[in-house]
Amino acid sequence: MAHQSALIAEDIEGYLRAHEVKSLLRFLTCGSVDDGKSTLIGRLLYDSKMIFEDQLAALEADSKRLGTQGGEIDFALLVDGLAAEREQGITIDVAYRFFSTDKRKFIVADTPGHEQYTRNMVTGASTADAAVILIDARKGVLTQTKRHSYLVSLLGIRHVALAINKMDLVGWSQEVFDQIVADYHDFAARIGIKVFTPIPMSALKGDNITELSANLGWYAGQPLMRWLEDLPVEDELQARPFRMPVQWVNRPNLDFRGFSGLVSSGVIRPGDRVKALPSGRETVVERIVTLAGDLPQAVAGQAVTLTLTDEIDVSRGDVLAETKSPAAVADQFEATLVWFDDEHMLPGRPYLMKLGTRTVAAQVTEPKYKVNVNTLEHLAAKRLELNEIGVVNLSTDAPVAFDPYEENKDLGGFILIDRISNRTVGAGLLHFALRRSQNIHWQALDVDKQARALAKGQAGRVVWFTGLSGAGKSTIANLVEKKLHADGRHTYLLDGDNVRHGLNKDLGFTEEDRVENIRRVAEVARLMVDAGLIVLVSFISPFRAERRMARELLAPGEFVEVFVDTPLAEAERRDVKGLYAKARAGELKNFTGVDSPYEPPEHAELRIDTTRLAPEAAAEAIVHWLDGAEPSGI
Known part of the structure; x- marks a missing residue:
C-alpha cells in the first residue's frame, strides 16, 4: 500500500519524519447524484497507491458483482461502504478517506447529493478547507449542484474546484466545458463564490486527475491533484488574529498551572500580551509548553499549553486572544441555523449550545426566515424542519467569546444539543452580536433577594402544578394559596387561563406558542421569587423541556414540581369547560391529550393522584410538604 517513495526502502525513519511535517488539507466532494463523487475519490486513492492488495482484490470482486462499469473496476465502491449505498448506487452517509502525496496529506469527505441528506453534507463540509463540486458534463448545472454550491459558500469554504466530470461522454468537447463554466459563473456570483477553478476530467478513466490528459489538449490549467497540493491553507489561518479556546486547565502539581488547547488561528510567542475572554482580564504569555x-x-493548528505571568481566572471554555484584536463577547446573536433533527425546532425551547470548548444554555428567540436552497428565496418561518436552513436570532444564558463564522470557523460555528436526549439537533454559523446585547447590562441593586425574603419572613419559591386540562390543577393551587395566605404567607397564583387574558393574550396553542407561553410565565415567576414571594403556577405545561427550563431559572430548592396526575379518561369525563368535546369534534386544534402530546414529569417532587385524593386533602398534603412535614395520602 502506502504512497510510493524511495525513502520507504532506503530510510524508513526519514520517510516517517517527512510524513509528519507534511501539511494537511481537508476537502470534500459534492454535487448532484451520479456526478461521480465516489468514483473520483476512489480514483484518487487508487492513483496515490493508498489501497492494500487485499482491498484491491475485494474491489475487483465487488465491481463484477455490484459495480456499474460492466465488470471493470468501479472506484465508487471504495467509498460507498454502506449496504444501502451499494444497493441503490447512491451516497447516503459522509465517508472520510485519507491519502497522501509527496507534497501533502489529505482527508477527503465524500458527501451525499440527495436533498434529504443535507445535514450529512453540512457535517462533512464543516471541517473542510476546500470543495470539489462535480458536474456531469452531459447534464450541466443542476438544482442539486446549486444547492451544494450554496452550502459550500454558506460554510465559508473559499477554495472551490468545479470538476466537470465525464468529459469522455461528450467527446472531450471544449465547447460543452466553456458553456458549463459560463452557466456556473453566473450562479456563483449570486451566492458569493467569487473565485473557482474549473477542471475538465474523467474520474473513471483518470483524465486530469493526477496528470494532464492528452484527450484535453486545449486545457491549460492544472490537474486536480496538483490544484489540491498547491492550495495555501495554513498561511491564511496564521495571518489571522491569535485565538485559542481553552480545553483544559493543566495543573499536574502546585508549581505548574497552564492552559491547554488548539491554536485556532494566528501566531503566539512568549512575551505576547493576551486577553482572557469573556472576563476581559489581560496578561502576558510566559511559556509555550509541549511534551517535546x-x-x-x-x-494555528498546534496543540499547546500556555503559561501566563499573572494568576488570572481562566477556565475551560474561555478564549485566549490577542489584545490588539480580541474576539467579541455577547449573549445575543444573529445566526444561520441548519436543522438536523426529526423533531422540529421551536423558538423559546431551551437547548445546549456548544461553541468552541464552551457549552451554555441557549434558545432561538426569533426565526427571521428560512432559505429555499434551490431558489435562494427567503420564506417566512416559525419553525425549522429536518434539513431546513434558516436565519434566526438566538440568546445564551451567559456571555460567550466569538468571531463571525466567516472570520473564524472555530469561534463562529456552533451546534445545538437537545437537553434531555443529548442529541445534536442543529448546527449554526454566527453572523454578529445583536446590538441589544451590547446596550443592555445588569444594573446593580442594593436590595437583593435575601433582603426581600428576610422582610417577608419566608423564602421565595415556585410551586409548579402541571397536568392535563381538567386534572384539577387550578382548584388545588387555589386551595393551597388560601391555606398559605391564612397562615400569613406572601403568595401569588399565576393561572394559565388568567395569564392568557393579559401577558400572553397574543399567543395561541401551537407548539411554538405553548413554548413561548411557558417561557414568559417562568421568567415572571423568577422575578416574583426574587421579590420573596411563594409563587403558585398552574399551567398544563405539556413539555418536559420547558418545565426543565423553568426549574433551571431558579436556585436549587426553589422549584417544586407538582404533578396533578389524572388519567385522560377521567379528565375528559369531568370536562367542566366542554373543551374535550370540542377537541374531539375538531373545533379545537392542538388540544393537549387529543391531538397534542402531554409529557408526564419523570421526577416531580410531588405526585397528586386525584382519583384517590380530594382537592382539599391534596392541598393540605402540599402545604405540609412545603412546611417540611411528611405529607399523608400522597
Whole structure:
C-alpha cells in the first residue's frame, strides 16, 4: 500500500519524519447524484497507491458483482461502504478517506447529493478547507449542484474546484466545458463564490486527475491533484488574529498551572500580551509548553499549553486572544441555523449550545426566515424542519467569546444539543452580536433577594402544578394559596387561563406558542421569587423541556414540581369547560391529550393522584410538604 517513495526502502525513519511535517488539507466532494463523487475519490486513492492488495482484490470482486462499469473496476465502491449505498448506487452517509502525496496529506469527505441528506453534507463540509463540486458534463448545472454550491459558500469554504466530470461522454468537447463554466459563473456570483477553478476530467478513466490528459489538449490549467497540493491553507489561518479556546486547565502539581488547547488561528510567542475572554482580564504569555519541550512560537493548528505571568481566572471554555484584536463577547446573536433533527425546532425551547470548548444554555428567540436552497428565496418561518436552513436570532444564558463564522470557523460555528436526549439537533454559523446585547447590562441593586425574603419572613419559591386540562390543577393551587395566605404567607397564583387574558393574550396553542407561553410565565415567576414571594403556577405545561427550563431559572430548592396526575379518561369525563368535546369534534386544534402530546414529569417532587385524593386533602398534603412535614395520602 502506502504512497510510493524511495525513502520507504532506503530510510524508513526519514520517510516517517517527512510524513509528519507534511501539511494537511481537508476537502470534500459534492454535487448532484451520479456526478461521480465516489468514483473520483476512489480514483484518487487508487492513483496515490493508498489501497492494500487485499482491498484491491475485494474491489475487483465487488465491481463484477455490484459495480456499474460492466465488470471493470468501479472506484465508487471504495467509498460507498454502506449496504444501502451499494444497493441503490447512491451516497447516503459522509465517508472520510485519507491519502497522501509527496507534497501533502489529505482527508477527503465524500458527501451525499440527495436533498434529504443535507445535514450529512453540512457535517462533512464543516471541517473542510476546500470543495470539489462535480458536474456531469452531459447534464450541466443542476438544482442539486446549486444547492451544494450554496452550502459550500454558506460554510465559508473559499477554495472551490468545479470538476466537470465525464468529459469522455461528450467527446472531450471544449465547447460543452466553456458553456458549463459560463452557466456556473453566473450562479456563483449570486451566492458569493467569487473565485473557482474549473477542471475538465474523467474520474473513471483518470483524465486530469493526477496528470494532464492528452484527450484535453486545449486545457491549460492544472490537474486536480496538483490544484489540491498547491492550495495555501495554513498561511491564511496564521495571518489571522491569535485565538485559542481553552480545553483544559493543566495543573499536574502546585508549581505548574497552564492552559491547554488548539491554536485556532494566528501566531503566539512568549512575551505576547493576551486577553482572557469573556472576563476581559489581560496578561502576558510566559511559556509555550509541549511534551517535546518549550517552543519559541505556536501557530494555528498546534496543540499547546500556555503559561501566563499573572494568576488570572481562566477556565475551560474561555478564549485566549490577542489584545490588539480580541474576539467579541455577547449573549445575543444573529445566526444561520441548519436543522438536523426529526423533531422540529421551536423558538423559546431551551437547548445546549456548544461553541468552541464552551457549552451554555441557549434558545432561538426569533426565526427571521428560512432559505429555499434551490431558489435562494427567503420564506417566512416559525419553525425549522429536518434539513431546513434558516436565519434566526438566538440568546445564551451567559456571555460567550466569538468571531463571525466567516472570520473564524472555530469561534463562529456552533451546534445545538437537545437537553434531555443529548442529541445534536442543529448546527449554526454566527453572523454578529445583536446590538441589544451590547446596550443592555445588569444594573446593580442594593436590595437583593435575601433582603426581600428576610422582610417577608419566608423564602421565595415556585410551586409548579402541571397536568392535563381538567386534572384539577387550578382548584388545588387555589386551595393551597388560601391555606398559605391564612397562615400569613406572601403568595401569588399565576393561572394559565388568567395569564392568557393579559401577558400572553397574543399567543395561541401551537407548539411554538405553548413554548413561548411557558417561557414568559417562568421568567415572571423568577422575578416574583426574587421579590420573596411563594409563587403558585398552574399551567398544563405539556413539555418536559420547558418545565426543565423553568426549574433551571431558579436556585436549587426553589422549584417544586407538582404533578396533578389524572388519567385522560377521567379528565375528559369531568370536562367542566366542554373543551374535550370540542377537541374531539375538531373545533379545537392542538388540544393537549387529543391531538397534542402531554409529557408526564419523570421526577416531580410531588405526585397528586386525584382519583384517590380530594382537592382539599391534596392541598393540605402540599402545604405540609412545603412546611417540611411528611405529607399523608400522597
